[in-house]
Amino acid sequence: MNHGEVKRRQAEEVTNILTLITILIAGQLTGNKGIAYVAVAVEVYALVWTAVSGNLSDTLGRLLRGRKNRGQYGNIGTLRRNTMFFQIALGLTGSLILLFFAGNIAEGIFDIRYSTFILRVLSPIILLRTVSAVLLGYFQGDGSELPRAISGILRQIFILGFGLMFSGMMKNHGEKVSNLLMQENFTFMYSGAGIAIAVCLAEIFIIIFLTVIFRGSQRAERRNRQEERYSAESFFDSVRYLYVSRWPMLVTGVLEAVPLAAGLIFFVRAAEDENAAALEYGLYAGKYLAICGIIVCLISAVSLPVTARIFTCLRSGENRFAKKVFQSGVHICLIHGIFSSVFLAFMGEQLAGLLCPENEGLVQKMFAGGSTLVLFTALACYFGRFLQITGKKYLVLGAVGTGDIIFIIFSLVLIRVSKVGILALVYGGMAGMAVLCVVLGLFAYRQLRTQADWLGILIVPLGAGGASGLVSMLLGRTLSPYLGSLGTLLTGFAVSTVIYWILLLVLRNFKEHELEAIPGGRLIEKAGQLFHIF
Secondary structure (H helix, E strand, O other), X not given: OOHHHHHHHHHHHHHHHHHHHHHHHHHHHHXXXXXXXXXXXXXXXXXXXXXXXXXXXXXXXXXXXXXXXXXXXXXXXXXXXXXXXXXXXXXXXXXXXXXXXXXXXXXXXXXXXXXXXXXXXXXXXXXXXXXXXXXXXXXXXXXXXHHHHHHHHHHHHHHHHHHHHHHHHHHHXXXXXXXXXXXXXXXXXXXXXXXXXXXXXXXXXXXXXXXXXXXXXXXXXXXXXXXXXXXXXXXXHHHHHHHHOOHHHHHHHHHHHHHHHHHHHHHHHHOOOHHHHHHHHXXXXXXXXXXXXXXXXXXXXXXXXXXXXXXXXXXXXXXXXXXXXXXXXXXXXXXXXXXXXXXXXXOHHHHHHHHOHHHHHHXXXXXXXXXXXXXXXXHHHHHHHHHHHOOOHHHHHHHHHHHHHHHHHHHHHHHHHOOOOOHHHHHHHHHHHHHHHHXXXXXXXXXXXXXOOHHHHHHHHHHHHHHHHHHHHHHHHHHHXXXXXXXXXXXHHHHHHHHHHHHHHHOOOOOHHHHHHOOOHHHHHHHHHHOOOO
């Protein structure tokens, strides 16, 4: 993992944050029911697209770089063409399946009939995203990570812009249909379809952008065009190389997409009222998961340079220092994860009042009972990324499968036995992610043959987090009547953050080598010197 790849992955985390912010905004446009209807289409798309083109760009880029390093320019051209033809065929097949079987999927499997139209509108995205994934693989084969980062950010900007436009237009039409048929759900359905139109249009512009950039970059390679006529690879060879190198990550990606789809199916089918179930799931996906996801992406972006440094140490044979850097990464994930989880739990009422005042109570329960999802997910991402860069893809695959099984069991039991409603998915998600985190952590520590300093990396941050949580709770109860949700939230965040980091500094929770490895280490060191701690 070089510097360019770190920057590209950090840009992807920024893209993910923009995606989740778009979901929050879309919730205001479509309503919580509209988010639930869109969620069905998005989750089906995620499963199908991952099965068709999951990890395609990285795998294709790696294969192209290998051929370029060996000077096999003929094989490069053949691999590009064969991959594009084959993936277009797969993408077209996936899009046609969604188009013609949308009713069977939305109504027969998910039991949400208002998602059928949205799924049909969204069906071209399988083909479009497949084409853009192949083009991005071309760029990665040339060693260029910038187009992927730029296109990811542009995609979300286009989706947000088109979404604001088409969602409003379709919502007006949906209101007319709802008034005519005396059924308000058509308003949410058509508004969600506007988001689907925006997604497809945004991808068309991304393909145009990537095509123009790629054609311009190929002018420098015209001297190799004559060699491209001679290739030893057949169409079958290209497809075989592509899938043999890629299938563990592809299956892992599919398993990562399973819990959301499975949870929605279990919850809606067990619910007595489809409308109430759609409303609750919209709050779960559009508020709770979106906020938790934004925080996880921020923590993941912070820990990426640490992962890159571990990889550098292992390649240079500095295994002892690699262990220290690895512990530093675990420590920084725990520090940020514990604070975020505690803050969400104690300030969940104010955050829920800001996001969804009409359903504040239910959203507050999600944050209070499920905030540790942030901590477990951040650690699982860190451990999983480390195992992947060390080549342990099958261990990650097995761990993700285990987490899925735990999630399904817990969710089913809670849905059928208890009466907690959508909170069953919250608790099931925490259980599954906790198991995934523990399993990946055990594999990672065993891989490095090291042990954790639990007092330094866990117990002290937990104590500091508990203290900052109590401060947040007191501020929330005291200031809410005067400052409102937003003012209380900002004040509580500022005060609790200062208290949390001061406690960590006073308790000397950071070691010298950790300050060298973690992002922001120099700032922490200067603060410690200012208070005569270091």
